[in-house]
Amino acid sequence: MTRITLTAPLSGPLVPIERVPDPVFAQKMVGDGISIDPLDQCLRAPCDGKIVQLHPAGHAVTVATPQGVEVLMHIGLDTVGLKGSGFTAKVKAGDAVKTGDALIDFDADYVATHAKSLLTQIVVTNSERVAAFAPRSGAVTAGQDVILELTLAGTQTEAVTESVKTVASEAILIPNPTGLHARPAAVLANLAKKFKADIRIQKGDQSANAKSVVAIMSLEIGYGDKVTLTARGDDADAAVETLTPLLWEGLGDEGCKPAPAPASVEVSPSAAPAPRPRSEDPNxxxxxxxxxxxxxxxxxxxxxQEIQVNETAEGDPQQERDRLDEAVNQAKVQLEALQTSLHGQRAADKAAIFAAHQELLDDPDLLDIAHSALAKGKSAEFAWHRAFTTHADRLASLRNELLAARANDLRDVGRRVLTLLTGAEPExxxxxxxxxxxxxxxxxxxxxxxxxxxxxxxxxxxxxxxxxxxxxxxxxxxxxxxxxxxxxxxxxxxxxxxxxxxxxxxxxxxxxxxxxxxxETQERLAVRRQAEMAVAHEPAVTLDGHRLEVVGNIGGLAEAEQVPGLGGEGVGLLRSEFLFLERSTAPNEDEQFETYKAIAEALGPDRPLIIRTLDVGGDKPLIYLPIPKEENPFLGERGLRIGLDRPEILRIQLRAILRAAAFGKVRVMFPMVGLLSELRDAKAMLEEERQRLGVGPIETGIMVEIPAAAIMAAQFAREVDFFSIGTNDLTQYTLAMDRGHPKLAPKVDGLNPSILRLIAWTVKAAHDQGKWVGVCGGIASDPQAVPLLIGLGVDELSVSLPTIPSIKAQIRNLWLHECQELATRALTLETAAEVRMATSATAAP
Missing domain, CATH: 3.50.30.10 (Phosphohistidine domain)
Structure with a gap:
């Protein structure tokens, strides 16, 4: 019998694996072994061997011994969510190591305060190779003391005859927010081991043994990745039928729809959505x-009406695929004709929506799900219905409202193709x-x-x-x-x-x-709107000669094309997220450049274009940029923090913005800035990319939407060319109230005196240093807020496009000195309601 001894990879007291506060390890679903509560910060090799897997997040590494035993070392619990922060790998996959060699350095203080536990697990993932485990106890010293003695079993290989068929699953999209890391990989491997069949999980052209935790993790399967299962053996059908739905549902991983995992694995229930407000008035x-x-x-x-479909195909798989291809092509022709008609009506914004529908018809994941169902003998109608409803349901379940809203688009284009396939009469x-x-x-x-x-x-x-x-x-x-x-x-x-x-x-x-x-109100509004549009191109100047710049908030090219016609003097906020949403990969530099260039050209050479860098986070994630579930995403990784944490994404965007500056008055603005160090890091990155491109500097600003930025406005003003106050987030952060909360939302009012004081503070600090201030939040479009903002000294109002003519018209009927008196009085009031009552006399009718 062959014996192997594993030496302590860390110093500290040993903890039985059964006492680890994580059922996946405690129930030995990853494998048998032991745990250490570390006293040092360098993970070392427990034996001679070869690095066969290093997790991209840097928190886990696997060493294979010469005898083929795979030893996984997993630093901490729930540390995959740190995305590499606090870990520095000293090796790479394929390296040969000796006992005691440094594998991973880690910041114990950081990991301890950002993860569930520092307990580090040392487990054998192919435990079937081991006949007996002899764990030690007590305190150990790294590189010196033995922690585990293994007695190897004889080699066992189960022959699979060539006559046994192979069964494949449909394409599966991984729902786990952080992919198949150790926990879900262990659940899959543990379940797969209950079948005699050889089971493989495949991603692209790579496949791995589904009974091996290490092998599964080595595929680096991430959120939204497409995988398939194949099984070969007497119980292959049962294996695929059992494991496929579990993969679809996330294998019990937190943040996914709970899967029927083993009873010993605790699955956190999804938080119930907040109830919508209901009226007490029956009418x-x-x-x-x-x-x-x-x-x-x-x-x-x-x-x-629900379109009925038959599950079983009448023809062979190729005939059904041809039918589906024909229906998809017919739908494309219909959508192309619809776009042409809308362009003829000068409705480019509406045409763009159906251009997006056309792109959905070429989505490879959508088609792969349909094609895999066709290969299993399903009808074209059934396969297509299953593909688009699966995708739509996943989108609808997302917390990001923008992404969830796209589920309806997918169902729309799905019904269009389904109608063509079934020959049903259009409703x-x-x-x-x-x-x-x-x-x-x-x-x-x-x-x-x-x-x-x-x-x-x-x-x-x-x-x-x-x-x-x-x-x-x-x-x-x-x-x-x-x-x-x-x-x-x-x-x-x-x-x-x-x-x-x-x-x-x-x-x-x-x-x-x-x-x-x-x-009567409709008639009055129509007459007023007509009068406002007649003078929309005139500047917004008060009765005593004080001018404000009125610009628009936009989310794409279609809206940019509307700005000049509405009298907009530029764009005060381009929400660049529109380029990053509804896709599986980030837009490249050229794609972003062409879009920013087209928007700048639509505005013309004299209208400024302020591009806000990507503003996403835990509350509005991207499919290809998974962010771990946070206890409070509004206070977590958001805005600029994401860009600084993923500099490759921010650098590409900054390069595209710098290139587009040659085609208009382009400025850049960083969102959710709370610390001077964050701004300085972003500015340094911008300057590095500017020098690489050899282009001139551009005006740089920040959104003042975190109270700290307003309070420190004097210090921030030394670092930027302008401020733009985002009153929506500034209000909810200052009042500690979620503007989407069903009960608190009515109290989240940007005219609260506390918010007005922060605006006044910000304006004074900026003007003292010769910098200008805009407001791009919701109150800029609020007629009751306009005289207050003028009185507080705001230089620019960035408003929703339809309100540009009316806001400009309102400004032309105001006196600056009256606005200043009103603002001074408002700062002494106690509630937003009192402020609104005070402004009612000067607001537009």
Missing amino acids: LLLGVAASPGLAVGEVFQIRH RQEPPANAILVAEELTPSDTASMDRARVRGFCTTLGGATSHVAILARSLDIPAVAGIEPQALELPNGTPVILDGGKGTLRLNPTPEDIARIR
């Missing part, structure tokens, strides 16, 4: 403002005159084809203000409410209602007086 239903405007009409319910529900449409969900196709002569507005129980349906409604000037209370679906057709898209409400059974008042 008033509440929702989310999706598209502003008032509409009077009668309810017309829209219902989408035609003709609404009557003065219709207020009510539906669980409308698709972009529904919205784009609405008859504006009949439809006055719509509301849906699903969706939000960022959905493509809401975007289309705003571009079509159709009042809309999303997320309306579900009882709206029970309203009979013909019920008289008043829809308020600005407030997000649906008023039932209005009186004739209510209706008359609304119609």
Whole structure:
């Protein structure tokens, strides 16, 4: 019998593996072994061997002995979420090591305060090679004391005859936020070992033994990666049928839909979504403002009929694939014709939505899921339905509202292809005159084809203000409410209602007086809008000659093209996230450059373009940039912190911005800056890339949206050319209230005197050093806030595009000295309600 001794890789007291506070290790799902509570900060080799796996996060390494025993050392618990912070690898895969060689240095203080535990596990992942484990106890010294003695078993190889068939799964998209790290890999390997079949997991052209934790981790399978399972043996069918749904559901990993993992593995339940606000008035239903405007009409319910499909194919897999390809191509032709029509109507923004639909039809993951189902004898209709609903359901479950809203787009384009495959008649529900449409969900196709002569507005129980349906409604000037209370679906057709898209409400059974008042308001607003548009291109100058710059907040090229026509003097905030969302990989430098260049050219040489660098985080993650679940994502990795932590992404964006500066008045702005060191690091990165490109400097600013930045405004002003105050986040951080909270949201008001004081403080600090200040948050578009901001000394208002003409018109009717007096008085008040009452006399009617 062969024996192997493992020497302590760290100094510290030994802990039985059964006492580790993690069921995956304690239940020996990774393998048998021992744990150490470390007293030093360098992990050393426990034996002679070869490095066969080093985790990308740097927290785990595997050494294979000459006898083929695989020894995994895992520093801490839940340390994969640190993404490498605090770990420095001293070796790489393939290196030969001797007992006592340094493998990983780690910052024990950092890891201890950012992870669940520092306990370090030493386990044999191919425990079937070991006949007996003899763990030691007590305190040990690294490189000297033995911690584990192994007695090897005889070599055992199970023959698999050539006559046994191989079974393959469909394509599986990994839902685990941090991929298949040690815990889910152990769950998979432990379950796979219950089958006699040889089971492999494949990613791209690489495959690994699904019964080996180390082998699985060596594939570096990340969130959203596509994998397949293959099994060969007598119980291959059962293995694939059992393991495939578990992989789909995340193998019990936190942050995924709970999988039926072994009972000993605790699975954290998903947090229940916050309840939506409900009205106490039986004649008033509440929702989310999706598209502003008032509409009077009668309810017309829209219902989408479920298209029935047969699961079993009538033809062979190739014939079914040909049918699917033909239907997809026909859908592309339809979408191309729709885009051409919209471009002819000078509706480039609406056309862009259907261009995105066209791209969805070429999504390789979507098609691979469909093709793998076709190969298993499923019909084209069934395979396609399964592919697009699987993807749509995953998107809809995301916390990021923008990404979740795209699920509806996928269902829309999915139904288009499904209709072509089945030959079903396209749904035609003709609404009557003065219709207020009510539906669980409308698709972009529904919205784009609405008859504006009949439809006055719509509301849906699903969706939000960022959905493509809401975007289309705003571009079509159709009042809309999303997320309306579900009882709206029970309203009979013909019920008289008043829809308020600005407030997000649906008023039932209005009186004739209510209706008359609304119609009078609509007529007055139409006349005022016409007058405002007639002078939209004139500057915004107060009655006593004080000028403000009024610019727009945009999220892409289509909106940039609208800015000049609305009288906008530039763009005060380009949300660059639109380039990074709804895709599986980050945009490259050239793609970003071409987009920024096109936007700069659309604005012209004299209108400034301020590009905010990527602003994402734990509360709005990207598929290809997984961020571990945080206890409070609003206080975690967000904004500039993400860029500094992933400098390769920020550097590419900065290079694209610098290149685009040759085509317009381009400026760069960093979001969520709280520390001077963060800003200086970002500026240093910008300067390095500028010098590499050999281009001139560009104006640089920050968003003041963290209270610390406002309080330290004098120090920050020395480092930048301008400030732009993001009042939305500044308000919720200052008041410690989530603006999306169902109960607290009404109290999150940017006119709270505390916020006004921070704005005043910021403006003074900037002006003292000759720097200008803009406001790009929601209150810049609020008529009641405009005179206050003028009085506080703000130089620029960056507003939502539709409000540009009205905000400019309002400014032309104000006196600077009156605004200053109003602002001084507002700073002495106690509540936002008092401030709003004080401003009501100067706000627009």
